[in-house]
Amino acid sequence: MRAEWTTLRELLLPEMSTATRGRRERTLEAALRDGVRVGRLAAGTRLPSSRDLAAQLGLARGTVTSAYTQLVAEGYLIAVRGSGTSVARVVDEGAEPSQVAGPRAAQQTWDLRPGLPALSAFPRAAWVAAVRAGLAELPDHALGYPDPVGLRALREELAAYLGRVRSVHADPAEVIITKGAAEGFSLLAAHLSDHGHREIAVEDPGHPGQPRLFAGSGLSVVPIPVDEDGLRVDVLAATSARAVLVTPAHQFPLGVALAPQRRLALVEWARRVNGLILEDDYDAEHRYDRPAIGAMRSLAPGHVAYLGSVSKTLAPALRLGWLVTPLGIRDDLARIKLLRDLGSSTIDQAALARLVRDGGYDRHLRRTRRINRHRRDTLVEALANRLPGWRVVGPSAGLHLVARLPDGVDDRRLSSALARAGVLVPPLSDYLRGLPPSVLFPGLVLGYAGLTPDRLREAVQVVATVSEGADGSGPGPRRIGHPGVDGP
Known part of the structure; x- marks a missing residue:
């Protein structure tokens, strides 16, 4: 020593x-x-x-x-x-908040990062029963190498479910089962690259992992700004990109819905350039105060590839998703998937098919909607009580919300200070892809589905203490003034 x-x-x-x-x-x-x-x-x-x-x-x-x-x-x-x-x-402040650990942090950590459902609500008993029932129904030959596009029974159930819930009218032949939505993006990126595309447009701000995924297939990312009506289609039309990824029902992370006139303009753009719209419907099942907006796929089936998964409804660990493709590219996507992984787990597909068919999936969604709405309401109320100068942005939907901070607050500095205090929450500026931070308000992106109401209240108490600088000697962020005066 x-x-x-x-x-x-x-x-x-x-x-x-x-x-x-x-x-x-x-x-x-x-x-x-x-x-x-x-x-x-x-x-x-x-x-x-x-x-x-x-x-x-x-x-x-x-x-x-x-x-x-x-x-x-x-x-x-x-x-x-x-x-x-x-x-x-x-760890260094530039590292992922999930890496901040240790005896103190392990005892007091509030994980408010977006992207996860209420994992404690996973229907374990119903899933085990669905695995047993689905497996019992499979003939022996189904235990061999799977059909690369997925189990027919699941594709049929999903086609019916998406038509009923999301107004996606699809033939089972248009459905490909994937290992989560990420594999669907990867398959589409490979297809686009093979067919001469060198660019893909994406929303700005947007998910930070997608540019890396597309770069793996040789595609350059073209950031397109998002405003209160969603993707700026006029800016998209001025680029040479012929493919675009959008989250039209609930833009990630801002939460805005693509306005009707923008939807029509986007479809018109796709038809004019013979382009492809990648519709990421990542959390459409989570609406708390209004009906969900229908999917864009129904407006132009020949130009829209629709993606979804159970990662936001059941659990990411299942690695089950779906891709509803224009029929003209379905065979090419099936070929790519066959070469990559020989198909997805038949047993898990059979279980999900049984869960959907027997109504267990719908029952689970009804239950988790109540849980998530209560947690969101709790978080909104706690923020209003402890941080009245902050404003919640976006509709009552999804698994996260954006808190707009007072002008002049450095959201990255605040996020780093919160991580040191045990609250893991990313700054909104981390989701920018090409726009300068000055064009976007400072904010925090708070996921709420994974914490109980009491834990959410505790987290907001810590956030308020850190944000306000406690007694003036704590790690709270300073307001940003002119460069060179207040410092970085």
Whole structure:
């Protein structure tokens, strides 16, 4: 232990020796913080007492105590009565919030990242029963290599379900079963690349993972701005792209719906350029105060590829999705899927077919809609009570909401401060793809489906404390002023 403390002195002394008397506390904080972030001070390392470190560095004990207290508040250090102070496990601020862990964070973490349903509500008993029933119905030959486009029984059930719920009138022959919506995007990207496309337009802001997926097939991403009416079709029409990915029912992440006139303009654009619209209907089942808007697929079946999955309704772990294709490209997509993975799990497909056919899927959705609406209402109410200067953007739908922050707040800095306090929530600016941050208001994208109402209230309490800077000495973000005045 003493050897570690000697190393700590060697690590800190060069920086401390050049610090002026009035800045020694801040210099010590910065040196310790940087040592933790880059790994020079390993997680779990026990630090010397404030008295010992002060003697090593020639500082006042109060200077060391104050630095330790600040870094404990920020989550870089852990202080346990009777056990001293040790290094928490943290990462660089540019890393994913999911990587922020450690003893303190593991005990108090509120995960508000979007994208997950209420996993605790997964219908385990109904799913097990559906697996047993579906498996019992499968003939022996169905346990061989599957049809690459998917089990016929599931494609029939999904075609009927989508027609009933989403106004998607599709023949089972147009349906391909995929490993989640991600594989559907990958298949379409490969098809587009094989047929001469070099670009694909996407919404801006939008999902940050999609550009990487499309780049894997050699497609360049063309960001198209989104406003209160959805995708700017006029901007799209001025590009050379002939394919576009949209989330028309509930734009991700802003939540706006594509306006009727924009829908018609988008379909007209696709017909004029012989283009393809990739319709990502990622969370259409989650509407709480109004009926869901019908899918665009019904407007132009020959130009729209419709994608959905159970990742937002049941669980991402199932890796089950669907792609309703224009018939003209169905065989090419089936060929690509066959070459890639020989098809998706027949047993899981049989289980989902049985769950849909017996009404278990609809019952699950009715139950989770009640759960999700209650959680959303709880979050909205808590934000209104604790942070009245923030404004919730978008309709009562989906599994996340956007909180618009007061002008001048740096949402990335706030997100980083919240991660250190145990609240994992991404900034809205992280979803920009080409637009400068100045064109979008500062915000946070808060997923609420995964936390109970009590945990959501707790999270908002922490968010409010951090945002307000607590007593003025906490890690709350500073307002952004003119460049060079307030600093980054």
